[in-house]
C-alpha cells in the first residue's frame with residue numbers, strides 16, 4: 001500500500017483535457033490554442049523538475065519537500081510536515097492544531113476508530129458512569145428533596161448503551177474535525193523507521209509515510225501485578241470493567257489512584273460492596289494529605305472498606321470470584337473474597353515495538369525523555385502524552401504537550417509546560433480538584449507557608465445541592481501572598497478548579513483574589529472565602 005500516492009496521474013490528465021475544454025467553451029478556438037501552448041510548456045517544466053529530483057537522490061541530497069518527492073527512485077506524492085502515531089487526546093489535538101497551522105498532517109492509529117484511551121476506555125466512559133451514579137444517588141435521596149419515588153430500578157444495559165452512544169458520537173466528532181482541518185488518517189501499527197519515516201503495518205502489509213517530523217503519542221495500558229493476570233471476566237482492568245454485563249455484588253479494587261477511587265465510587269453508588277486495597281499509606285497519594293484524609297472519611301461513611309499500607313500478596317481466581325491475600329498495615333494476614341477484582345495499579349507506556357530503539361531518543365523504563373518543546377534527542381522526533389517521562393498521565397497534559405510540539409514544528413513561539421500548572425481532577429464522590437504545590441511540597445521547597453481553609457458547610461449553594469462536605473485549602477507564600485497551590489474536595493470541585501488554575505497561571509496573589517467578586521449564591525464563591533481565610537478574613541464561617 002502506498003500512502004498518499006493519488007494525485008499526479010489524475011491531475012495531469014485533468015490538466016491535459018479539462019482545462020483547454022473549459023477555455024474553449026468560454027472563450028473560443030484562439031484561446032484554446034494559447035491554453036494548449038501553456039500546457040506544453042508546463043509539461044516540459046515538470047519533466048525538467050523530475051530529472052532534477054533524480055539527480056538530487058543520486059547525490060544523496062534530501063528529497064523531501066511539501067508536495068512531490070522522489071525517494072529511492074520511486075515516485076511518492078504526499079510528503080508530510082508531520083506524521084503522528086496515535087490518535088488519543090495527545091495525538092488528535094496535535095493533529096487538529098497542526099492542520100490549523102497549515103502543516104500537512106497524517107495520523108496513524110492502530111484501532112479502527114479515533115480517540116484513544118481517554119475517549120474509549122478512560123476519561124469519557126468513566127465520567128458517563130459517574131454522572132449516572134450521581135443521578136441515582138439523587139433518586140435514592142429523593143425523600144430529603146421532597147419527592148416520593150417508587151419502583152426505582154437500575155437498567156444497566158441502558159446505561160452501558162448510553163455510554164457507548166456518547167463515545168461513538170465524539171469519535172465521529174474527531175473524524176469530522178480531521179476533515180475540517182485537512183488532517184489525513186490511516187489505520188495500522190505505526191513505527192518510527194528512521195529520520196523522516198514512519199512504517200505502517202496492517203494485515204501483513206507494510207508501507208512507508210515520509211514526514212519531516214514524527215510525533216509519537218502511543219499512550220499507555222493498564223499494568224498488572226506480578227503473578228496476577230487479568231482474565232477480563234473475574235480479574236478486570238479499566239477496559240473490561242466497562243463491559244460487565246451486571247453490577248457485581250462485591251468488588252475489590254486494588255489501587256487507590258484516580259482510576260481506582262473513581263471505579264470504587266461508581267460501583268458503591270450502584271450498590272456493590274466495595275473494598276479498596278492500597279499499598280501506599282493513603283488514598284489518592286498525589287494529593288495534599290488533608291485531601292486524602294477527607295476522602296478516606298467520606299468513603300468509609302459511604303460504606304466502602306479501605307485497607308491502606310496493605311500490599312496484595314496473591315489473588316486466586318476461582319472463576320465465580322476471587323480470594324485475595326494481603327497483609328494489613330499492622331502486618332496481620334488478611335483474606336478477602338469478592339465476585340470481581342479490579343486491578344488499578346497504574347499504567348505503563350506503550351512504546352514497545354514502536355521503532356524508538358532505532359532512534360537516539362533517551363528511554364527509561366519505556367518512557368521517553370523530551371525537552372521543553374517535546375523534542376527527543378533524535379532530530380525531528382517528538383514524543384507527547386502518557387509515554388513521556390516525568391509528566392502526569394492526564395488527557396489535558398497530553399493535549400497541551402501536543403499543542404506545544406506542533407507549534408514548535410510550525411516555527412511559532414510557544415510556552416514550555418510547567419508541571420505545577422497542570423490541574424488534577426478526580427471525579428469520584430466527593431470530587432477532588434487540585435493544582436500547584438501541596439502544603440508539604442511547599443514547605444519542602446523552603447517557602448514560609450500560610451494556609452487558608454474554608455469548609456463547604458458555610459456555602460449556601462452547597463447546602464441547596466445537599467452536598468456540603470469537604471473544603472478548599474489554599475497554600476500560599478507568606479512573604480508576597482503568592483498562591484502556591486489550591487486543593488479542593490467537595491461539590492463541583494472539578495469545575496471550580498477553573499479559578500484555581502487561572503490564579504496560578506496568571507500568578508495572582510491572595511489579595512488579588514480576595515478583592516475579586518464571586519457571584520452569589522454559587523459553589524464557586526467558596527473560593528473567595530478560602531482566599532480570605534488565609535488572612536483570617538473569611539465571611540461565612
Ligand SMILES: Cc1cc2nc3c(=O)[nH]c(=O)nc-3n(C[C@H](O)[C@H](O)[C@H](O)COP(=O)(O)OP(=O)(O)OC[C@H]3O[C@@H](n4cnc5c(N)ncnc54)[C@H](O)[C@@H]3O)c2cc1C
Pocket residue numbers: 085086087088089090091108109110111115116117118119121122123124126188189190191217218219220238259350353354384385386387393394395396397398
Ligand atoms: C479509566 C481511566 C480514566 C481516566 N480518566 C481521566 C480523566 O478523567 N481525565 C484525564 O485527564 N485523564 C484521564 N485518564 C488518563 C487519560 O486517558 C490519558 O492520560 C490519555 O488518554 C493519554 O493520552 P495519549 O494521547 O497520550 O494516549 P492514549 O489516549 O492512550 O492514545 C494512544 C493511541 O495510540 C494508539 N496506538 C498505540 N500504539 C500505536 C502504534 N504503534 N501505532 C498506531 N497507533 C498506536 C492507541 O490505539 C491509542 O488510540 C484516564 C485513564 C483511564 C485508564
